[in-house]
Amino acid sequence: xxxxxxxxxxxxxxxxxxxxxxxxxxxxxxxxxxxxxxxxxxxxxxxxxxxxxxxxxxxxxxxxxxxxxxxxxxxxxxxxxxxxxxxxxxxxxxxxxxxxxxxxxxxxxxxxxxxxxxxxxxxxxxxxxxxxxxxxxxxxxxxxxxxxxxxxxxxxxxxxxxxxxxxxxxxxxxxxxxxxxxxxxxxxxxxxxxxxxxxxxxxxxxxxxxxxxxxxxxxxxxxxxxxxxxxxxxxxxxxxxxxxxxxxxxxxxxxxxxxxxxxxxxxxxxxxxxxxxxxxxxxxxxxxxxxxxxxxxxxxxxxxxxxxxxx
Amino acid sequence: xxxxxxxxxxxxxxxxxxxxxxxxxxxxxxxxxxxxxxxxxxxxxxxxxxxxxxxxxxxxxxxxxxxxxxxxxxxxxxxxxxxxxxxxxxxxxxxxxxxxxxxxxxxxxxxxxxxxxxxxxxxxxxxxxxxxxxxxxxxxxxxxxxxxxxxxxxxxxxxxxxxxxxxxxxxxxxxxxxxxxxxxxxxxxxxxxxxxxxxxxxxxxxxxxxxxxxxxxxxxxxxxxxxxxxxxxxxxxxxxxxxxxxxxxxxxxxxxxxxxxxxxxxxxxxxxxxxxxxxxxxxxxxxxxxxxxxxxxxxxxxxxxxxxxxxxxxxxxxxxxxxxxxxxxxxxxxxxxxxxxxxxxxxxxxxxxxxxxxxxxxxxxxxxxxxxxxxxxxxxxxxxxxxxxxxxxxxxxxxxxxxxxxxxxxxxxxxxxxxxxxxxxxxxxxxxxxxxxxxxxxxxxxxxxxxxxxxxxxxxxxxxxxxxxxxxxxxxxxxxxxxxxxxxxxxxxxxxxxxxxxxxxxxxxxxxxxxxxxxxxxxxxxxxxxxx
Numbered sequence: 093x094x095x096x097x098x099x100x101x102x103x104x105x106x107x108x109x110x111x112x113x114x115x116x117x118x119x120x121x122x123x124x125x126x127x128x129x130x131x132x133x134x135x136x137x138x139x140x141x142x143x144x145x146x147x148x149x150x151x152x153x154x155x156x157x158x159x160x161x162x163x164x165x166x167x168x169x170x171x172x173x174x175x176x177x178x179x180x181x182x183x184x185x186x187x188x189x190x191x192x193x194x195x196x197x198x199x200x201x202x203x204x205x206x207x208x209x210x211x212x213x214x215x216x217x218x219x220x221x222x223x224x225x226x227x228x229x230x231x232x233x234x235x236x237x238x239x240x241x242x243x244x245x246x247x248x249x250x251x252x253x254x255x256x257x258x259x260x261x262x263x264x265x266x267x268x269x270x271x272x273x274x275x276x277x278x279x280x281x282x283x284x285x286x287x288x289x290x291x292x293x294x295x296x297x298x299x300x301x302x303x304x305x306x307x308x309x310x311x312x313x314x315x316x317x318x319x320x321x322x323x324x325x326x327x328x329x330x331x332x333x334x335x336x337x338x339x340x341x342x343x344x345x346x347x348x349x350x351x352x353x354x355x356x357x358x359x360x361x362x363x364x365x366x367x368x369x370x371x372x373x374x375x376x377x378x379x380x381x382x383x384x385x386x387x388x389x390x391x392x393x394x395x396x397x398x399x400x401x402x403x
Numbered sequence: 404x405x406x407x408x409x410x411x412x413x414x415x416x417x418x419x420x421x422x423x424x425x426x427x428x429x430x431x432x433x434x435x436x437x438x439x440x441x442x443x444x445x446x447x448x449x450x451x452x453x454x455x456x457x458x459x460x461x462x463x464x465x466x467x468x469x470x471x472x473x474x475x476x477x478x479x480x481x482x483x484x485x486x487x488x489x490x491x492x493x494x495x496x497x498x499x500x501x502x503x504x505x506x507x508x509x510x511x512x513x514x515x516x517x518x519x520x521x522x523x524x525x526x527x528x529x530x531x532x533x534x535x536x537x538x539x540x541x542x543x544x545x546x547x548x549x550x551x552x553x554x555x556x557x558x559x560x561x562x563x564x565x566x567x568x569x570x571x572x573x574x575x576x577x578x579x580x581x582x583x584x585x586x587x588x589x590x591x592x593x594x595x596x597x598x599x600x601x602x603x604x605x606x607x608x609x610x611x612x613x614x615x616x617x618x619x620x621x622x623x624x625x626x627x628x629x630x631x632x633x634x635x636x637x638x639x640x641x642x643x644x645x646x647x648x649x650x651x652x653x654x655x656x657x658x659x660x661x662x663x664x665x666x667x668x669x670x671x672x673x674x675x676x677x678x679x680x681x682x683x684x685x686x687x688x689x690x691x692x693x694x695x696x697x698x699x700x701x702x703x704x705x706x707x708x709x710x711x712x713x714x715x716x717x718x719x720x721x722x723x724x725x726x727x728x729x730x731x732x733x734x735x736x737x738x739x740x741x742x743x744x745x746x747x748x749x750x751x752x753x754x755x756x757x758x759x760x761x762x763x764x765x766x767x768x769x770x771x772x773x774x775x776x777x778x779x780x781x782x783x784x785x786x787x788x789x790x791x792x793x794x795x796x797x798x799x800x801x802x803x804x805x806x807x808x809x810x811x812x813x814x815x816x817x818x819x820x821x822x823x824x825x826x827x828x829x830x831x832x833x834x835x836x837x838x839x840x841x842x843x844x845x846x847x848x849x850x851x852x853x854x855x856x857x858x859x860x861x862x863x864x865x866x867x868x869x870x871x872x873x874x875x876x877x878x879x880x881x882x883x884x885x886x887x888x889x890x891x892x893x894x895x896x897x898x899x900x901x902x903x904x905x906x907x908x909x910x911x912x913x914x915x916x917x918x919x920x921x922x923x924x925x926x927x928x929x930x931x932x933x934x935x
Contacts, residue, residue, distance in 0.1 A: 123816035130546065131440060131451050132785075132815045133833060135553035136855035138450075141545035174442035174623065175544070175604055240654060247662040255658040256650055258625070345650045347625040355624060358814070 100384065104377040111373050112366055116159060120152055125172055125360035146172055159362070168370070169363030171356075178363035182349060182371060186334065188258060189341070189348030192267050193333045199272030200279050200329060205322065207276070208283025212291060212318075213310065223280060230277025239270040239343040256345035267344040271337055275329060282325050286318040293317070320390050327383030331376035335368060428631065428643035429933050431926060433667040434650040434659050442623040443607035446587040447522060447543075447550040452694075452833075455587060455922035456669070457647060460629055461503075462590035462612035465494050465513065466581055470919035471930060474693060474744035474837065476581060480508065480591050480613060489576035489875045490559075492584070496567045501634035502593045503617035510563040515594035517571065518561040522551035522588070541603050553850075554588040576875050582836025615640040615927045625649055638928035645926055660685060660909050667916075669924075671907040672787050673730050679909045688918040689907030691735045693742060694833045695842075696786060696901040698796070701858045704826040706777050711770035712805075713896040716827075717756040718763040719803035720796055726902050728795070729788045734905035739888050740847075742903075744837045747877060750885055755900050756893060763803035774806045778826040780818045781811055786904070789829055819856050831904055839884045844868045847891060847898070859897035864890045 126143035143149050147158065162169060168179045211223040230238075246266060247255035254263050290296065291314055299309045329336075338350035345351075349368060356364035437453045446458050459470070467479030478484075481494040500508040515521055524542050557573040564570055571580055583589070596611035609618045615637060616629035627647040631640040648665060650656045656668040657679060671679065676687045700713045707713055722736045738754045781793045793809055800807045807827065812818050818828050834842040847853045848868035854860050864887055871883045891897040908918055915932040919925050 123814040125816075127816040127819060128814045129440070132830065132852075133452075134450055134546075135550055136850070136852050137549040137553050138546040141549040145545045171442075173440070240658075243655070243658050243662075247664075248658050251662060254664055255662050256655050257648060257659075257664070342651055343655060345648070345652070345655055347622070351624065351651075360814070360816075 096384075097381070100377075100381055104374075104381070107377065108370060108373050111369055112160075112163070113156075115366055115369050116156055116362065119357070119360050119362055119365060120155065123360050124148065125362065129172055129359050129361070142172075159366075163366075168367045171364050172361050173359055173364075178367040181352065181364055182367045185347065185349045185352045188346060189334060189337055189350060191258075191264055192271060192337050192340065192346060192348065195264070195268045196271035196275060196337075197329055197333065199268065200275035201326070202276075203272070204276035204279025205283050207280040208322075209287055209310075209315070209318075211280065211284040212287030215288065220284075224284070227277040227280040227284075230273045231281060233274075235270055235274055235339050236343050238273060239266065239340055242266045242270060243343075256343075258346055263344075263346075267337070267340050267346055270340050270343075279322070279325060279329075283318065283322050286321045287314060290314045290318045316390060320387060323383055323386050323390065327379045327386075328376075330382070331372075331379035334375045335372045426643050428641060430644040430646060431642040431667070431931070432646045432648060432665040433669065433924065434648050434656040434665040436649070436651055436653070436656070436670045438621075438625075438627050438647055438649045439623070443604070444610055444618060444621065444627075445543075445547065445607035446590055447547045447554070448607060450550060450588070452922050455833075456924055457627065458587045458590065459614065459923040460616045460645060460926060461614040461618055462587070462592060462610060463614050464585050464587065464589050465496075465591065466585040468585060468921070470921050470923050470925055471917045472920075474742070474920055475746075476585055476837065480513075484581065487570065489578075490557075490573040491570055492580045493564065493568060493570045494584075496569065497636060498567065500613050500636045501632075502596075502613050503611045503632055504593050504596050505634075506593060506595060508591060508593075508613055510566055510569050512594050513569050513591055514561045514563060515597070516591045517555070517584070517589055518558060519594070521592060521594075521597055522547065522555075524548055541597065541600065541606065543603055550588060554586055555583055576873055578875050578877070578880070579836065579838050579840045579872070582838050582841055586835050616642075616645050635927075640926065641928050641931045641933065642926055657909065660911075666911050666914060667924075668909045669906070670787075671909045673733060673905075673907065676731070676733075676907060676909075684912055685909055686912045687907050687909045688916070689733070689905055690918060690920055691903035691905045692919075693744070693835075693921045694831050694904040695737055695740060695742075696792075696829070696831045696904050697740075698899045698901060699828050699830045699853065699858055700896055700898065701825045701827070702860075702895075702897070703821075703857070704777065705823065706772065706775050707826055709770045709772075710895045711766045712772055712777075713899075714756070714893070715763040715766035715770070715772070715803060716800060716805060716807075717892070717896055717899045718759045718766065719800050719805060720899065720901070721758045721799060722755065722900075722902055723758070724799075725792055725795055729791055730902070730905065733907075735903045737900060737903050739892050739900055740832065740843050740898075741839065741884075741888075742834050742837075744834075745839065746837060748838055748881060748884060750881070750888070753885065753888055760803050763805075767804050772804070774804065777805065777807045778824050779807050779809050780825065780828045781809055782814070782818060782829065783811060786829060786831060787906075792901070793829065821857060825858075830898070839887070840872050843884070843887060843891075844871050848872075853897060859891075861890055861895050861897070864895075864897075 126139050126148050130139045130142055147155060170176060171178055171181055207223045211220045214220050243255045243266060246253045253265050257263050296309060296313055299313050335349055335353060337348060338353060341348045341350035342354060352364065353368045439449050439454060440451045441449045443449055446454065446462065463479045465479060465481035466484065467477045469475050469477045480497050480500060482497045483495045485493050487493050496510060496513065502508055520541065557575045557577050559572045559574045562570045562572055571584060573580060590612060593611040597606055600606035608621050615632055615635045617632045619630045620628040626649065629645040631643055633639050650659060653670065653672060653675065657675060659665045660668040661682060671687055679685050679687050700707050702708060726732060726734055726736060741749055743749050779793065779797065782789060784790050797807050797809055832842050832846045845851055849865045867883045867887050871880055874880050906922065910916060913934045917930055
């Protein structure tokens with residue numbers, strides 16, 4: 093188990109270095125932050141002063157080494173836009189993003205899994221078709237379209253809810269629903285197909301033939317086995333808690349990490365982008381690690397495999 | 404009822420009318436695309452359209468601009484000013500102006516704001532680079548100092564003649580000192596508040612000025628809240644609070660307006676005006692502003708090296724068609740790089756190269772141009788209607804026989820990247836004060852972005868630009884200005900004027916308000932009134 097975990101941690105570290113390097117190269121080669129941040133109308137002297145002050149006039153490799161040196165010494169740098177520490181800027185935004193993504197995740201789980209299970213259990217019925225119709229619609233409508241439709245209906249036409257901003261819990265309702273519906277639809281489709289695959293297995297037929305009540309067959313044999321692929325997608329959803337609401341945050345003017353990322357990328361605000369990428373990569377890697385460990389819990393054969401690998 | 408309670412009755416009786424008289428003024432909420440690019444409110448750091456929009460709410464200069472009128476200079480924190488000589492302007496400071504920290508504005512505040520540590524630093528330099536900006540005490544960021552030097556290039560000192568009278572003294576003769584002082588870089592802020600701020604970033608997030616509203620909370624990328632400055636010298640502000648909300652998406656801004664969450668929504672594209680006004684409760688106001696949209700030519704490009712090709716391009720564009728089709732006629736075509744508020748420097752007889760396809764084709768034949776590609780770098784709607792305008796122009800150029808190829812870019816750095824693929828690009832030029840020095844010389848002159856970016860240069864133009872900045876002979880300056888226009892717009896085109904930029908603000912129809920002829924939002928008494 094130790095070796096299993098260590099291997100994954102080494103892989104995770106390599107992934108993070110690659111992500112950070114890729115982002116550094118792409119961001120620095122695709123635009124001069126001084127010109128972008130200072131704007132087209134800034135006096136040339138001001139742009140030059142900015143460039144010198146931030147060391148952007150140094151060769152790229154010097155900037156790269158100095159940036160990595162700072163990261164390894166625990167300094168994630170400062171925002172070139174306003175001079176604040178990048179990590180502080182990012183941490184400030186995380187609660188706002190979690191205020192959307194956590195309730196949305198609850199909606200995804202609460203709607204998506206039962207809908208998928210019911211659709212599978214009543215395959216080819218009217219219920220199945222209705223669930224799948226909504227799932228396909230929810231899955232295929234882009235979140236910005238769904239968001240705008242919800243705003244038009246609930247904010248503009250009915251006037252029940254605010255159209256954007258982050259001033260009260262009411263402001264979170266529409267973005268949470270927008271995020272939740274798309275994810276629930278994806279999860280419903282995934283759960284349904286996982287359940288259908290399991291329900292077709294011989295051991296289900298055997299359990300039924302032995303006279304085990306159908307409810308027990310589903311609860312004790314079908315659901316745990318269908319959970320393995322479903323846990324994978326839930327893991328991805330956990331991984332995207334930090335930066336999974338980029339579009340929705342923009343549509344609803346929600347000041348979370350997603351909007352910060354969009355602004356930082358547009359401004360080539362390297363330290364902030366890198367800080368968010370590091371955070372996202374670490375969240376994703378942690379989620380993957382947890383999913384890997386959960387596989388072992390859900391499937392005793394994998395536990396055995398892990399022990400073997402450790403030996 | 405106890406005796407103690409009875410004793411309270413007179414006090415309650417007195418308090419009731421007072422409560423009734425509590426501040427009944429409404430809060431104005433404005434949705435904007437962006438509050439501040441730099442996440443600061445210090446004007447020399449936030450030299451942008453979005454910064455110009457809000458700076459007049461909290462800060463003022465000695466000389467103001469009549470934004471809702473003729474754009475002329477008006478007394479603001481100086482009640483009067485006079486020329487002492489070619490290098491010196493003397494200002495009588497308005498008496499009794501209260502700053503947001505409760506202090507009365509003094510000559511020391513003026514000296515500090517125009518020539519002191521706020522713009523030029525302490526002179527001791529920084530111990531580290533800008534990466535520690537905001538954390539190293541009050542030393543301004545290097546780009547702030549650079550902007551200040553660019554705004555006041557000849558500044559020798561600001562001298563306090565006596566309390567209430569200051570002199571702005573230049574090293575060299577300059578007829579534009581008044582215009583330079585009127586820019587928002589030169590707003591007058593509280594010296595005491597600056598010194599108490601602790602660090603530059605804290606100061607830049609909450610500058611203490613004299614404007615009709617004072618900053619109470621700035622949440623970068625989210626909101627900016629002002630409260631009325633009831634001691635404002637220009638009258639009690641009509642709104643109790645002004646809330647600026649950052650709503651990046653235009654559809655979200657319009658939705659917020661229609662659903663009643665905001666009272667104003669800025670940056671409305673012309674094609675949305677009719678959609679907003681279909682609802683009788685709202686209207687869209689706006690007009691041409693002090694900014695001109697133009698196309699810049701890179702004279703180093705293989706095809707554009709020959710001025711005849713650039714001249715042909717200037718004749719191939721039907722500006723009127725663009726204004727009618729894409730702006731519904733709601734903006735204007737200026738007569739070259741000048742606006743009427745130049746006063747006696749305005750050249751009424753000057754005009755853009757006429758739309759003449761035959762002339763364009765003749766010039767191309769003379770240049771022996773055979774359809775070689777000319778790249779046109781373009782951002783996706785950084786300017787209103789930018790992409791549509793670019794597509795229309797490419798077709799207009801094609802009709803004249805020019806093979807202009809549109810290249811969509813992501814940012815200004817990519818647009819300006821030198822090299823053989825840089826040919827034509829979009830730009831705009833704000834006339835920061837009412838003289839060609841504030842636009843033509845500032846942007847196109849030897850130290851301006853066009854030449855610093857090595858896109859265009861002309862020896863005679865540069866000589867004249869220096870003369871325009873230094874000459875005090877107004878008749879001669881007109882001749883120089885006209886010759887400069889002839890060079891850069893006709894003989895050896897460095898740019899081509901398209902039209903005046905315009906900005907549109909959607910608002911509740913029942914609120915009485917007049918849009919300015921520039922970026923600023925004017926919410927002072929006299930320009931904002933609410934229904935009874």
